[in-house]
Amino acid sequence: MSLGAFAGTVAITGIAAAVALPAGIGAGVWLAEYAPEDGPGGLVRSFVGHMIAVPSVVYGLAGAALLGGLGGTVAAAGVTLGVLGLPLVVVATEQAVREVPDAFRQSARALGATRHQVVTGVVVPASGRRIAAGALLALVRCAGETAPLLLLGAALAPGDSGFAALPTHLYALASGPSAGAGAGIAVGLVLIVLAVHVLAARLRLAGRWA
Amino acid sequence: MTRERLVEGALLASAVATVAALGSVIAVVAWQGGRALLGLGALDPAALAGLRWGDGDLGLLAPLAGTTLVTAAAIALCLPFGYAAAVWLAFFARPGWQEPVRTGVGALAGIPSVVFGFVGVVWLAPLLEEAFGLPDGRVALNGAVLVALMAWPTVVVRGEAALRDVPAVQLDSAIALGATRFRGVTAVVVPAAWRGLAMAGVLGLVRALGDTMVVLMATGVATGPGGLLAPARTLTETVAAELPGADPAQRDALFAIGLLVLVVTYGLHVTATRRTGVLR
Numbered sequence: 139m140s141l142g143a144f145a146g147t148v149a150i151t152g153i154a155a156a157v158a159l160p161a162g163i164g165a166g167v168w169l170a171e172y173a174p175e176d177g178p179g180g181l182v183r184s185f186v187g188h189m190i191a192v193p194s195v196v197y198g199l200a201g202a203a204l205l206g207g208l209g210g211t212v213a214a215a216g217v218t219l220g221v222l223g224l225p226l227v228v229v230a231t232e233q234a235v236r237e238v239p240d241a242f243r244q245s246a247r248a249l250g251a252t253r254h255q256v257v258t259g260v261v262v263p264a265s266g267r268r269i270a271a272g273a274l275l276a277l278v279r280c281a282g283e284t285a286p287l288l289l290l291g292a293a294l295a296p297g298d299s300g301f302a303a304l305p306t307h308l309y310a311l312a313s314g315p316s317a318g319a320g321a322g323i324a325v326g327l328v329l330i331v332l333a334v335h336v337l338a339a340r341l342r343l344a345g346r347w348a
Numbered sequence: 349m350t351r352e353r354l355v356e357g358a359l360l361a362s363a364v365a366t367v368a369a370l371g372s373v374i375a376v377v378a379w380q381g382g383r384a385l386l387g388l389g390a391l392d393p394a395a396l397a398g399l400r401w402g403d404g405d406l407g408l409l410a411p412l413a414g415t416t417l418v419t420a421a422a423i424a425l426c427l428p429f430g431y432a433a434a435v436w437l438a439f440f441a442r443p444g445w446q447e448p449v450r451t452g453v454g455a456l457a458g459i460p461s462v463v464f465g466f467v468g469v470v471w472l473a474p475l476l477e478e479a480f481g482l483p484d485g486r487v488a489l490n491g492a493v494l495v496a497l498m499a500w501p502t503v504v505v506r507g508e509a510a511l512r513d514v515p516a517v518q519l520d521s522a523i524a525l526g527a528t529r530f531r532g533v534t535a536v537v538v539p540a541a542w543r544g545l546a547m548a549g550v551l552g553l554v555r556a557l558g559d560t561m562v563v564l565m566a567t568g569v570a571t572g573p574g575g576l577l578a579p580a581r582t583l584t585e586t587v588a589a590e591l592p593g594a595d596p597a598q599r600d601a602l603f604a605i606g607l608l609v610l611v612v613t614y615g616l617h618v619t620a621t622r623r624t625g626v627l628r
Contacts, residue, residue, distance in 0.1 A: 161366050161369070165363040165367075168359035168360055168363045169360050171359075171528055182367055187621065188617045188618075189370045191554045191558070191613050191614060193559070193584060193609055194558070194611055196373065196377055196609060198587075200372065200374075200376045200379050203376045203377075214490070224369060242442065253356075254352050257355060272627070273452035279458060280461070284461065284561045284563075285459065285560035285561055288591075289587070304502075305462045308462050308463070308466055312462075312466045312469045312470070312565055313565065318470050321470070327459070327500075328459055331460070332455050335454055335458055335505065336455075339454070
């Protein structure tokens with residue numbers, strides 16, 4: 139079951155990445171480079187920022203209601219976790235893009251670049267490592283989420299219908315008679331989180347401007 | 349010009365899609381949860397106690413009391429250690445230590461809650477059974493300790509940021525007037541940063557309120573709160589445990605619980621970030 143659970147988590151995280159990264163990075167760049175400071179830009183910024191505080195179980199409820207037709211599938215879990223990760227990606231991207239020194243933009247404009255050339259050719263590449271760091275942290279958070287998967291019909295026992303994933307597998311083991319059997323998965327999850335956090339910290343450091 | 353429009357249009361579309369996706373989360377929980385609350389007629393305690401979601405139909409008030417108990421205990425445990433660590437990181441840690449410690453604190457915040465729940469079941473529960481002579485160590489205190497640990501990084505990170513926002517000249521002046529560094533920090537910087545420190549605590553509270561897996565795994569099964577050494581049932585735990593297999597009316601009631609959690613966490617986050625003006 140562990141191997142299937144690992145495959146499930148990889149698939150779910152992959153779908154979550156496909157949902158969260160394009161929209162999240164795009165929205166983050168828009169907020170940093172195009173959105174007016176107040177008015178719609180400010181509203182979007184604060185709404186997305188506050189959605190980070192909303193617990194995962196609420197996202198799970200929404201997923202269960204809206205994606206009920208896909209109940210018990212990796213697709214429903216991946217899309218729900220993608221939406222959960224979306225605000226994290228947006229906020230990290232906006233911050234990374236804002237940290238690019240204005241001298242970069244002004245120099246590019248002075249050399250004749252158009253506004254979109256400045257964004258796609260200078261600003262986004264310059265903030266790429268920090269955007270990647272934020273995206274990695276968002277995805278590892280998605281990979282470890284458990285509560286939404288319980289609401290979306292994760293399989294908890296061998297023979298259950300529904301998808302398997304590492305966090306729900308750990309939950310099922312810990313709720314069973316031999317709870318200690320989950321130790322391997324628990325240690326594995328912690329090591330994955332540590333590795334991704336160290337990698338993200340190095341990326342952030344490498345992408346630093348000041 | 350068309351390519352200009354294309355890039356800006358694609359970015360704007362991403363922002364619209366983001367808002368639509370997140371907005372639909374709020375809309376659907378508000379719709380289904382609101383339906384259950386409106387169905388009660390009056391929103392007084394007696395009606396809320398009658399909210400039916402299965403497993404003995406305990407209403408809204410029992411899990412609300414459980415959440416209050418576990419969260420209050422967790423915050424009481426978390427804040428002293430969180431503020432102490434924030435002060436140490438901001439003023440007393442050696443420069444070479446700061447970055448690794450920050451990464452470690454961040455990684456602790458990133459450890460999935462199911463792992464904390466696992467620790468509660470296999471390690472903390474037997475410890476509490478021995479210490480207090482309990483038949484089962486899966487009690488409110490177990491969850492509170494682990495939730496405190498989960499909320500701790502938030503308080504450290506936000507608290508440190510609040511302390512660093514105080515202009516350095518204040519500490520320097522205190523030291524120039526003869527205060528020790530410790531005295532300058534505790535008597536001048538900490539009071540000057542109190543608002544930011546309070547908001548760090550509120551953000552820790554938001555984190556504690558939202559936890560589901562620790563309280564599902566480590567606080568046992570209960571019908572109502574019975575103190576720190578008794579099992580507890582919380583709002584989030586109820587949603588996760590009861591939704592699979594609930595009938596339509598019970599589903600709506602669970603969405604009402606989810607709506608309550610959504611409104612409280614979102615509202616607290618709005619207050620905590622408005623006062624300090626920072627969203628991260």
